Amino acid sequence: MGDPDLLEIMEEEGKGSSRDPCYDFPMSEQSLNSTETSFLISKESTPAKRYNLFLRRRLMFQKSKQSKDSIFFRDGIRQIDFVLSYVDDIKKDMDIKAERRKEFELNLRKTGLELEIEDKRDSEDGRTYFVKIHAPWEVLVTYAEVLGIKMPIKQSEAPPPENTHLSSILGPVKLPVKLKYPHPEYFTAQFSRHRQELFLIEDPATFFPSSTRNRIVYYILSRCPYGIEDGKKRFGIERLLTSNTYLSAYPLHDGQYWKSSEPPNPVNERYILYQNWARFSDFYKEQPLHLIRKYYGEKIGIYFVFLGFYTEMLFIAAVVGLACFIYGLLSMEGNTNSIEICDPEIGGQMIMCPLCDIVCDYWRLNSTCLASKFSHLFDNESTVFFAIFMGIWVTLFLEYWKQRQARLKYEWDLVDFEEEQQQLQLRPEFEAMCTHRKLNPVTKEMEPHMPLCSRLPWYFLSGATVTLWMSLVIASMVAVIVYRLAVFATFARFMESEASLQQVKSFFTPQLATSLTGSCLNFIVILILNFFYEKISAWITKMEIPRTYQEYESSLTLKMFLFQFVNYYSSCFYVAFFKGKYVGYPGKYTYLFNVWRSEECDPGGCLIELTTQLTIIMVGKQIFGNIKETIYPLALNWWRRRKARTNSEKLYSRWEQDHDLESFGPLGLFYEYLETVIQFGFVTLFVASFPLAPLLALINNIVEIRVDAWKLTTQYRRTVASKAHSIGVWQDILCGMAVVSVATNAFIVAFTSDIIPRLVYYYAYSTDATQPLRGYVNNSLSTFLIADFPNNTAPSEKRDFTTCRYRDYRFPPDHENKYFHNMQFWHVLAAKMTFIIVMEHIVFLVKFLLAWMIPDVPRDVLERIKLEKLMTIKILHEFELNKLKENLGINVDERVKKHVMIEENKV
Known part of the structure; x- marks a missing residue:
């Protein structure tokens, strides 16, 4: 009887009824002391009988033979539902933290939870204590009713x-x-401990899934008090983690991911998930969504449902985009524009004006022959079709996702779901900073309150910080533009020598070389800014002191999305809508800061540069993200295990193995959603310039699903299960981006690609009936008299030709309105504006029609929801009726017996 754990249990057995300090429920003796084993034997068993049975099982158990994969207490009976860890911090507040832990664990026991502490001498590192927590049956049924499970x-x-x-x-x-x-x-029906006979309880030990068990335990942990400090009642595991009173709090994985469990451990769902979900060799298979939900909870489950559904829809867009790319590839050799540019007698005879002042030389148009062919891959007739198609695709995606989400609500019992109360819980930081209290009109209790005047300075600081960093992104983009302008002359000096005036066909033109290096530099700057901003945005959000976890996440979402939107898309917006639009013309160029000439587009337009920019940023981000998500937790876990394994003779237990894993954290899903939404922007906002974007996104998402599954299953601690009935605010963001994408793609087709000027020439200015586009290249280039060059812009080397060509629609030098825009310019501009209006109206009309035609909730789901409600009411009614009849029958029998006894006595 010297075992301290047995003494502790015996003391617990001697206690009477108590009250839950977190909730004012009367807790029976059975709720404090019963185990699932005693429940199986008899609900009516006395405390002495329960203790005797437990004592026999406890004395028979030998700790030395305990498996390192055991997920039970030392008795081998009670399952571990949660683990807390801590170390004795002798440097700072050791006594205060110890007192907090003692009070906290005492109150946990009063709620009915059962605790078992592993001494630090038995741990691998020799310094960490582990508190194992088990929720008995009565605790589970009580809080299952409270949570409406x-x-x-x-x-x-x-x-x-x-x-x-x-x-x-x-x-x-x-x-x-x-x-x-x-x-x-x-x-299903909401659980009631007074109607336990109604529910299908075959085995109380397995009735509640492990995810439900850890959710219930975390609910108790987050509300359990640990003392009074500064006259205020302190409670919740989150505050204790923040103050380092405890190092970590986590539920256990079922077992090793590389091997199945052995009795008496239950089925190892972690192993099943790894074998059928987390392995890269299964990249082509669908996901076991119901098992993911059962193991990790609905919040993580719905993320993988969304990612899988988005990937499936991307398959359609990828096939159409690939078809458009193949069309461009097949029609590349027969493209009239490329033929004329490459023709030595046409493009080879066109002398183009210099692309920079003094150091740049004249060049022949056919030097961009290969670049013009490459540009045709993405700038052809299919561009318009694909832009319209993607406008319709994104509507179908969002509407069918609403249906998928509605079906998921029914399948996962989320129809009557209300916001997870953990999200509405007050944050410990908010309570710590509050000096005022206010009466809650709903609960009629005094709650911490922070006046607006106290928060206002932090709101101003937050807004100023976000504005500053967004301005920094713009400044970085301008710096990259300056870099491209500055180095363009260097590239031109090496690449536009005398060869530029020869009949040379080159792919790496100065424009393309500058664009490639500038895009790579811009991507590096994006990653650097993003790294620092993530830290600053988290800090500034904490300084705002949000009241609840939901407010914290909403505030952080707004900051991160606004910044990343500007960070990742600003350079693409610049190339698509600004580059080459404000150049001026030879002799009257526009200058940036009065020093550098504004960038010009290739004679075939800026679309190929937008494609280059989009490809480098999108592909680079996806590759970097997947490498980071793989290497980062792997390296941290290796280093943590290496430091922890100091006493190799000790049992490396299940809770220690999970303790050495990386924590997924409350914002783990936030960054996953953010990454997906940013990718969605690349696929929709600029897809008219790059029809292969959906294909690249599809390939990335196939890898992403397995990377996320692998890291959750093997590299991260098991997350606390929580509910969610939708993807939340991200759905509103996706809808907003879908609307913006219609406008951006319409403007890209109109102002960035060359399709509209070609169509105007085809229908209004062509003189060749057999080949209407013949002569378009010459028609799209205006003429400039070299003598009109100012001395500070003319090439240093003199040439024997008198004119050069540049891309614009202006009158020639011999016209009375020389260098003014001609009528064709206005025709093209009118056609561009008309196209934007027509395309937007067509796509928006189709979007609204599809949104109206496709119901948010499928009809069969509505019928099944109604059927389930009716069946649930019927089953509950029959249960109560049978119970009432049974009670009435007992009462009638008792009255009859009493009446018979009275009559017999009379006789």
């Missing part, structure tokens, strides 16, 4: 999904039915 009451008679012809074709992609649907479909 829905549990099965009757198996649905709906037939299981059948294999169709399409399913047989997609057989290799499909998962086995038992894995895809790990349990039958049930009718």
